[in-house]
Amino acid sequence: MKNLPTDKELVGLSRFLSLVLRHKPEILELQLDNQGWADIDTLIALCQKAQKTLDKAILMHLVEVNPKKRFAIDETGRKIRASQGHSIAINLGYEPQEPPEVLYHGTAQQFLTSIQKKGLLKQKRHHVHLSTNPETAIQVGQRHGLVVVLEVLAKVMHAQGHLFFCSENGVWLTDHVPAHFLVLGKPL
Numbered sequence: 001m002k003n004l005p006t007d008k009e010l011v012g013l014s015r016f017l018s019l020v021l022r023h024k025p026e027i028l029e030l031q032l033d034n035q036g037w038a039d040i041d042t043l044i045a046l047c048q049k050a051q052k053t054l055d056k057a058i059l060m061h062l063v064e065v066n067p068k069k070r071f072a073i074d075e076t077g078r079k080i081r082a083s084q085g086h087s088i089a090i091n092l093g094y095e096p097q098e099p100p101e102v103l104y105h106g107t108a109q110q111f112l113t114s115i116q117k118k119g120l121l122k123q124k125r126h127h128v129h130l131s132t133n134p135e136t137a138i139q140v141g142q143r144h145g146l147v148v149v150l151e152v153l154a155k156v157m158h159a160q161g162h163l164f165f166c167s168e169n170g171v172w173l174t175d176h177v178p179a180h181f182l183v184l185g186k187p188l
């Protein structure tokens with residue numbers, strides 16, 4: 001395909017779209033509906049106005065090759081949203097699901113004292129983010145410092161009434177993980 005951005009440019013565009021679709025649609029004056037969807041043609045027009053190199057082909061390519069499948073297109077093909085990670089007030093509409101026995105959360109060593117006291121908090125996001133494998137948790141945690149992987153006793157939590165959701169791109173979400181459901185893996 002010709003005229004597609006380089007990998008580096010795609011990372012920059014993906015970061016910008018994550019910012020707009022998860023946290024600050026107002027920087028483009030973009031309207032999201034209450035499930036977080038934006039009209040694709042409007043998004044492209046507003047990005048172009050903001051001097052971003054984006055057209056429909058580039059956007060579709062970005063959605064397709066994005067390593068974490070961060071963005072979803074709706075069934076009409078006219079709308080796009082981030083599949084998880086929001087800080088703005090939208091409702092993704094995922095149905096509660098039974099989680100696997102164990103899920104993983106990667107964090108940094110400096111947060112452990114607080115996590116042991118308060119459990120995992122969702123902080124600025126809508127949910128605590130969990131993964132099905134420790135490798136992903138390592139990648140997530142090392143963004144914050146010396147990585148530590150925590151095991152979450154998800155099935156037991158679920159049996160005790162905690163709700164779990166799985167995003168379109170396979171990230172498990174829950175409101176809060178009390179400390180007694182956490183098992184501390186070995187610091188890496």
Ligand code: HQG
Pocket residue numbers: 018068070085106107108111114115118119120121122123124125128129140141144171
């Ligand atoms: C920590 C990325 C102190 C928590 C990733 C984390 C993920 C506490 C940080 C997604 C705490 C929040 C989310 C407590 C939790 N005391 N610290 N009681 N409870 N924390 O970025 O999970 O690349 O909001 O451990 O892949 O790191 O953007 O959450 O270290 O899926 O698509 O507070 O973001 O996805 O940090 O990452 P974040 P996260 P994208």
